[in-house]
Amino acid sequence: MQLTSFYFKSNVRRKLIDPLLQRNMKRFGGRFVEARAAVMTEVDNLETIRVAAAAIRDRSLANLDSYLVAFEEQALARGSQVHWAETAQDVNRILIEIAQSNGVKKIVKSKSMVSEESGLNDAVEAVGIQAIETDLGEYILQLAHEPPSHIIAPAIHKSLEEVAALFSENHHTPRQTDIPALCREAREQLRPHFLSAEMGISGGNFLIAETGSVVIVTNEGNGRMVTTLPRIHVTITGIEKVLPTLNDFSTIVRLLTRSATGQSITNYVSMLTGPRQEGDLDGPGQSHIILVDSGRSRLLGTEMQEALRCIRCGACMNHCPVYQNIGGHAYGWVYPGPIGAVLTPSYVGLKNALDLPQASTLCGACQVVCPVKIPLPELMRVLREKSFEQGLRPWHERLFIRLWRGVANRPRLYALMTQVGVRVLSLLGGKKKLLHHLPGLDGWTDGRDMPAPQGKTFRELYRKRRS
Amino acid sequence: MSARDNILARVRRGLGLPGDIAGFERPAVQEYIRKNPRGPRPTYHWSDHVARFQERSEKLGTSVDRVASLPEVPEAVARYLKEKALPQKGVVWHGLHALEWERAGLMLAARGAHADDLVGVTGAFCAIAETGTLMLLSGADSPAAVSLLPETHIAILDVQRIVSGMEEALALMKSEREALPRAVNFVSGPSRTADIEQTIVIGAHGPYRVHVVLYGSVYVQ
Numbered sequence: 098m099q100l101t102s103f104y105f106k107s108n109v110r111r112k113l114i115d116p117l118l119q120r121n122m123k124r125f126g127g128r129f130v131e132a133r134a135a136v137m138t139e140v141d142n143l144e145t146i147r148v149a150a151a152a153i154r155d156r157s158l159a160n161l162d163s164y165l166v167a168f169e170e171q172a173l174a175r176g177s178q179v180h181w182a183e184t185a186q187d188v189n190r191i192l193i194e195i196a197q198s199n200g201v202k203k204i205v206k207s208k209s210m211v212s213e214e215s216g217l218n219d220a221v222e223a224v225g226i227q228a229i230e231t232d233l234g235e236y237i238l239q240l241a242h243e244p245p246s247h248i249i250a251p252a253i254h255k256s257l258e259e260v261a262a263l264f265s266e267n268h269h270t271p272r273q274t275d276i277p278a279l280c281r282e283a284r285e286q287l288r289p290h291f292l293s294a295e296m297g298i299s300g301g302n303f304l305i306a307e308t309g310s311v312v313i314v315t316n317e318g319n320g321r322m323v324t325t326l327p328r329i330h331v332t333i334t335g336i337e338k339v340l341p342t343l344n345d346f347s348t349i350v351r352l353l354t355r356s357a358t359g360q361s362i363t364n365y366v367s368m369l370t371g372p373r374q375e376g377d378l379d380g381p382g383q384s385h386i387i388l389v390d391s392g393r394s395r396l397l398g399t400e401m402q403e404a405l406r407c408i409r410c411g412a413c414m415n416h417c418p419v420y421q422n423i424g425g426h427a428y429g430w431v432y433p434g435p436i437g438a439v440l441t442p443s444y445v446g447l448k449n450a451l452d453l454p455q456a457s458t459l460c461g462a463c464q465v466v467c468p469v470k471i472p473l474p475e476l477m478r479v480l481r482e483k484s485f486e487q488g489l490r491p492w493h494e495r496l497f498i499r500l501w502r503g504v505a506n507r508p509r510l511y512a513l514m515t516q517v518g519v520r521v522l523s524l525l526g527g528k529k530k531l532l533h534h535l536p537g538l539d540g541w542t543d544g545r546d547m548p549a550p551q552g553k554t555f556r557e558l559y560r561k562r563r564s
Numbered sequence: 565m566s567a568r569d570n571i572l573a574r575v576r577r578g579l580g581l582p583g584d585i586a587g588f589e590r591p592a593v594q595e596y597i598r599k600n601p602r603g604p605r606p607t608y609h610w611s612d613h614v615a616r617f618q619e620r621s622e623k624l625g626t627s628v629d630r631v632a633s634l635p636e637v638p639e640a641v642a643r644y645l646k647e648k649a650l651p652q653k654g655v656v657w658h659g660l661h662a663l664e665w666e667r668a669g670l671m672l673a674a675r676g677a678h679a680d681d682l683v684g685v686t687g688a689f690c691a692i693a694e695t696g697t698l699m700l701l702s703g704a705d706s707p708a709a710v711s712l713l714p715e716t717h718i719a720i721l722d723v724q725r726i727v728s729g730m731e732e733a734l735a736l737m738k739s740e741r742e743a744l745p746r747a748v749n750f751v752s753g754p755s756r757t758a759d760i761e762q763t764i765v766i767g768a769h770g771p772y773r774v775h776v777v778l779y780g781s782v783y784v785q
């Protein structure tokens with residue numbers, strides 16, 4: 098996927114004044130949040146399960162080499178072919194080799210965020226192979242030539258009217274006006290492709306070391322189609338997705354689906370182990386699994402390792418006030434929201450995604466809802482520190498922080514300056530005590546007013562109360 | 565060095581382990597897999613698995629019918645199809661072919677599913693009370709696409725095979741089968757999508773309807 102994270106600030110500016118996106122994001126608003134909250138009431142020991150889920154992921158990561166080797170051994174024993182991809186380019190190369198050596202002309206895909214990392218669709222089309230996205234959201238975006246803006250609901254930024262226009266233009270059909278009709282139209286358009294494609298590509302929510310299985314967690318049924326009907330199935334997934342056992346999966350899936358879409362369980366959970374067996378009437382004749390590193394191993398043993406626990410539920414973005422306002426595209430790469438703000442700089446380099454760790458109020462909502470307890474605000478803070486240390490922040494910001502440090506280290510001076518400061522700001526705030534402009538810091542007051550201080554510093558108030 | 569070796573070496577370096585891939589902590593890993601501990605889960609406050617299964621299924625949009633014994637199943641299926649004005653023919657798993665479908669007026673072929681089959685009748689390995697979930701195992705007698713391609717999926721289930729949670733379902737499979745089948749499908753209601761404006765629509769790429777016919781009775785101890 099084209100990386101535009103470096104232009105985060107200008108991306109954001111554009112998104113904030115895009116009336117259509119703003120309307121669609123308002124509608125997105127709290128629905129996922131409410132659905133999650135409602136379904137979590139079924140879990141009377143949520144915190145205990147979260148701790149266990151985080152421990153399971155930590156165990157996988159702390160022994161990642163061994164669990165990967167164990168997974169590979171089991172998968173090979175069941176007749177799957179296991180490929181290892183060091184980079185995103187390697188993913189595309191390996192996939193194209195499999196496709197070409199099997200005479201594949203058409204591929205049907207269910208959602209795979211890892212294949213977005215490598216821009217797989219463009220790569221296979223460049224060699225004359227058709228790749229069709231079949232997840233409804235991804236299909237809409239393929240027609241619109243846009244990347245996903247959410248990891249669970251990729252077309253969350255699109256309205257009914259936009260989808261209707263896209264469908265009627267691309268399918269040459271009359272324009273539909275309701276959502277069920279659009280879903281039916283997509284089903285009818287895509288059914289023939291499931292039946293005629295030679296290859297199906299899926300992501301993998303988890304890899305099970307115990308059994309060599311790939312587990313996919315889905316709702317629409319397209320994931321089952323692409324892993325059942327074409328004669329070749331290829332799973333593309335990250336090396337960090339391995340879990341020790343099926344029991345571990347059972348523990349984690351209770352939180353995954355509840356955190357993601359507010360469902361106690363998704364419609365389908367499929368555990369796929371090897372190709373079609375003797376006597377089977379359906380299932381692919383070949384099963385391939387591409388294990389992707391592409392920057393993941395670099396995080397191991399660093400302060401960022403905890404980010405690899407992520408089970409891609411999307412709860413952190415659903416609950417993020419920044420994401421809710423700017424949508425996913427502004428983040429400029431595959432993973433938006435808080436987890437994107439942490440993963441993108443780690444995978445593509447901090448200097449290429451400099452402003453992402455700043456894209457947070459550090460309100461902590463993401464950390465509170467994360468089912469595997471990733472300390473996202475803390476990780477963003479670490480990245481902020483790093484970008485400062487590496488001299489990547491702009492000169493005026495660094496100068497400002499130096500000045501602030503100078504003052505903060507001198508308590509008397511600090512007290513004096515804040516006493517003067519709050520009084521001036523209080524005066525400027527006028528009767529309503531609101532500041533419409535802060536000279537030099539317009540970024541803060543462009544879209545909203547800043548409440549003016551009430552005229553006394555904290556220390557003054559504290560002293561008064563003590564006496 | 566192969567890509568595999570490079571990746572594993574990088575992982576090991578990251579974890580602060582020596583570069584050698586043979587890995588001396590493998591016994592601990594194998595040991596954990598062998599022990600296969602179960603994690604914590606929510607309190608199960610119901611006692612009747614069948615009632616819980618039925619309640620959760622209906623919440624998911626799955627309809628549930630109950631008959632006394634297996635031979636009564638074809639009539640129940642025919643009744644359901646008639647009620648919904650659905651075709652009286654389709655495809656069925658081999659294992660269920662011996663039932664008297666024709667007597668009930670149904671034309672069910674025992675084979676893999678075709679694209680134009682409108683009704684698919686399957687069994688189920690077992691079901692999960694916690695979530696109202698069917699567990700289907702693929703195999704020569706139980707092709708996976710029968711529960712996927714047709715617009716209507718009807719599952720026949722022995723009430724004694726409703727277990728409490730996913731852990732019990734997996735344990736049952738391990739105790740009865742030597743190995744995992746190619747596909748284990750946990751099915752919880754008809755397929756759905758909420759990809760347009762977060763509006764839930766039933767019937768995405770898979771079935772529009774899931775109907776379960778329970779038969780038999782639970783042993784009373």
Ligand code: SF4
Nearest residue numbers: 407408410411413467
């Ligand atoms: S970081 Fe946590 S909340 Fe965010 S997607 Fe990953 S698992 Fe979900």
